[in-house]
Amino acid sequence: xxxxxxxxxxxxxxxxxxxxxxxxxxxxxxxxxxxxxxxxxxxxxxxxxxxxxxxxxxxxxxxxxxxxxxxxxxxxxxxxxxxxxxxxxxxxxxxxxxxxxxxxxxxxxxxxxxxxxxxxxxxxxxxxxxxxxxxxxxxxxxxxxxxxxxxxxxxxxxxxxxxxxxxxxxxxxx
Ligand SMILES: [Zn+2]
Numbered sequence: 001x002x003x004x005x006x007x008x009x010x011x012x013x014x015x016x017x018x019x020x021x022x023x024x025x026x027x028x029x030x031x032x033x034x035x036x037x038x039x040x041x042x043x044x045x046x047x048x049x050x051x052x053x054x055x056x057x058x059x060x061x062x063x064x065x066x067x068x069x070x071x072x073x074x075x076x077x078x079x080x081x082x083x084x085x086x087x088x089x090x091x092x093x094x095x096x097x098x099x100x101x102x103x104x105x106x107x108x109x110x111x112x113x114x115x116x117x118x119x120x121x122x123x124x125x126x127x128x129x130x131x132x133x134x135x136x137x138x139x140x141x142x143x144x145x146x147x148x149x150x151x152x153x154x155x156x157x158x159x160x161x162x163x164x165x166x167x168x169x170x171x172x173x174x
Pocket of ligand 1: 001002003004005006042043044045046047
């Protein structure tokens with residue numbers, strides 16, 4: 001997202017066939033342009049403005065679980081974001097030591113455009129002496145026809161956005 005599309009009201013601008021020629025027009029009031037006559041992409045950064053991608057991607061809390069077993073206390077918070085399910089686990093040992101883990105789960109059955117959804121991994125960075133972080137697993141699908149390639153790119157872009165949000169919500173703000 002760029003400064004322009006962050007601030008511009010795309011609902012105020014449309015294109016239409018007016019008297020036999022295509023023209024860009026401005027509605028008299030904000031949001032006055034019908035959905036089908038609005039621009040589909042930001043003219044500055046190229047961001048996809050269509051309903052699906054414009055829909056705000058966010059981390060939604062699903063449930064909180066706690067259990068005691070073998071002298072350990074287990075806490076799990078479950079979230080969803082886009083097609084992923086996130087489990088944030090804390091295992092608290094008797095001596096008070098805590099083991100923190102985040103698991104990012106892809107949809108189990110990945111059919112249609114879901115087949116390109118990449119795996120996202122959490123690394124606590126402990127052994128590398130670095131900050132916790134997420135990484136996106138890459139894989140080769142061989143050669144793809146352009147329609148499939150578009151789906152592939154879309155899934156990777158969404159995964160990047162998911163990582164950005166997870167980093168902000170689950171790592172940076174801890
Ligand atoms: Zn933009």
